[in-house]
Amino acid sequence: MPNNSLSDRVFEQAAARFPTPFHLYDEQGIRDRARRLKAAFSWCPDFREYFAVKALPNPAVLRILGEEGCGLDCSSATELMLAERCGFRGDAIMFSANAMPPEEFDQARALDAYINLDDLSDIDLLLAHGGIPETVCLRFNPGGDFAIGNTIMGNPGEAKYGMPADQLETGLFRLKALGAKAFGLHAFLSSNTMAPSYYPELAGILLRLGKSLSEKTALRFAFINLSGGIGIPYRPDQSEVDIRAVGDAIRQVYEAECPAGGVAVKSELGRWMTGPCGWLVTRAVHEKKIHRDYIGVDACAVDLMRPAMYGAYHHITVCGKGDQPLDHVYDVTGCLCENNDKFAVQRPLPEIHPGDLLVIHDTGAHGYSMGYNYNGRLRSAEVLRTRDGDFRLIRRAETPADYFATLDF
Numbered sequence: 375m376p377n378n379s380l381s382d383r384v385f386e387q388a389a390a391r392f393p394t395p396f397h398l399y400d401e402q403g404i405r406d407r408a409r410r411l412k413a414a415f416s417w418c419p420d421f422r423e424y425f426a427v428k429a430l431p432n433p434a435v436l437r438i439l440g441e442e443g444c445g446l447d448c449s450s451a452t453e454l455m456l457a458e459r460c461g462f463r464g465d466a467i468m469f470s471a472n473a474m475p476p477e478e479f480d481q482a483r484a485l486d487a488y489i490n491l492d493d494l495s496d497i498d499l500l501l502a503h504g505g506i507p508e509t510v511c512l513r514f515n516p517g518g519d520f521a522i523g524n525t526i527m528g529n530p531g532e533a534k535y536g537m538p539a540d541q542l543e544t545g546l547f548r549l550k551a552l553g554a555k556a557f558g559l560h561a562f563l564s565s566n567t568m569a570p571s572y573y574p575e576l577a578g579i580l581l582r583l584g585k586s587l588s589e590k591t592a593l594r595f596a597f598i599n600l601s602g603g604i605g606i607p608y609r610p611d612q613s614e615v616d617i618r619a620v621g622d623a624i625r626q627v628y629e630a631e632c633p634a635g636g637v638a639v640k641s642e643l644g645r646w647m648t649g650p651c652g653w654l655v656t657r658a659v660h661e662k663k664i665h666r667d668y669i670g671v672d673a674c675a676v677d678l679m680r681p682a683m684y685g686a687y688h689h690i691t692v693c694g695k696g697d698q699p700l701d702h703v704y705d706v707t708g709c710l711c712e713n714n715d716k717f718a719v720q721r722p723l724p725e726i727h728p729g730d731l732l733v734i735h736d737t738g739a740h741g742y743s744m745g746y747n748y749n750g751r752l753r754s755a756e757v758l759r760t761r762d763g764d765f766r767l768i769r770r771a772e773t774p775a776d777y778f779a780t781l782d783f
């Protein structure tokens with residue numbers, strides 16, 4: 375089920391204060407999820423979530439997550455700057471990038487962040503750009519297909535990230551020669567996965583691999599980083615991943631593989647943390663009946679790209695029409711000159727008229743942040759619903775001046 379925790383009245387109140395379209399985020403919901411995750415890993419004294427900044431790079435949200443004890447996972451110079459300006463540094467930052475400008479290593483090292491190396495060649499780059507820290511993380515890519523039982527969950531063999539096991543070993547010997555004392559292992563093998571066994575399976579893989587690499591290299595195995603990938607129920611027929619059960623299952627794997635403890639567990643969830651706590655609020659502005667029935671709204675793919683990019687499903691409700699039958703079939707579209715600019719295709723919905731307020735669900739991760747400026751369209755605002763039920767504008771909508779700021783006439 376998509377997150378239906380906010381009533382239509384909340385969206386209507388917000389839309390009375392701020393012009394549509396905007397993303398609305400629920401502070402309490404985000405805090406609740408951070409606390410649920412922490413509780414699920416409370417058995418692990420050294421657990422920490424590093425929120426994937428790219429999912430929702432807004433300072434207000436990053437600070438809320440910081441207050442809940444999360445660190446940040448950054449992958450670019452700008453994300454590092456964002457983290458620093460929000461007060462994160464040192465072991466509260468994980469820097470995981472690939473094919474990045476080497477100066478970003480200098481920047482990450484200046485913040486004393488954890489560095490997650492993506493390739494053997496990164497070792498010499500890091501040596502030349504900030505130096506080798508005592509603890510280094512390495513990203514693992516097992517190749518082939520990643521399957522749990524008979525189900526293929528992803529295909530690392532086609533993924534550009536990480537290193538095969540033999541390269542990890544080579545890399546660790548080199549890092550040791552350069553002064554490293556300890557290492558962590560990271561892998562991201564399946565995205566938006568609803569399988570509760572994904573994280574426990576990955577934990578087992580990384581713990582076994584780390585143990586063997588630690589024996590071979592005599593470097594201390596400091597942590598596993600399970601990265602992101604836990605999915606959310608975008609569709610009404612899906613149910614939430616039981617995060618508590620995931621934590622318990624990892625505990626069993628951990629106690630079997632690592633009875634003496636001492637290996638910390640880290641995560642970099644993006645989607646799971648904030649995805650269900652965001653909604654794109656938009657107004658129907660146009661109605662068109664040709665070969666299909668179309669509802670045009672004032673948001674478009676620049677505000678939420680996932681449907682256009684992946685054909686992703688986002689649930690849509692119409693404020694005040696929750697009890698009406700879904701007896702109309704619409705394509706819900708934006709205004710881009712691109713036929714994939716559709717938030718829904720052939721979707722059963724209640725009858726919609728211009729002026730109706732539509733709520734597009736689960737836009738709290740990889741929503742605003744994937745935005746772009748095609749057609750000279752400007753990105754929307756972001757609004758936070760605070761814990762006391764008030765609304766705070768946490769990013770204004772773009773203006774033409776923003777669009778023209780990079781141009782020289």
Ligand SMILES: *Cc1c(COP(=O)(O)O)cnc(C)c1O
Nearest residue numbers: 426470601602603642643644645
């Ligand atoms: C994107 C990303 C994440 C977050 O992924 P989700 O699917 O949002 O959980 C975590 N770590 C890294 C390195 C990523 O690139």
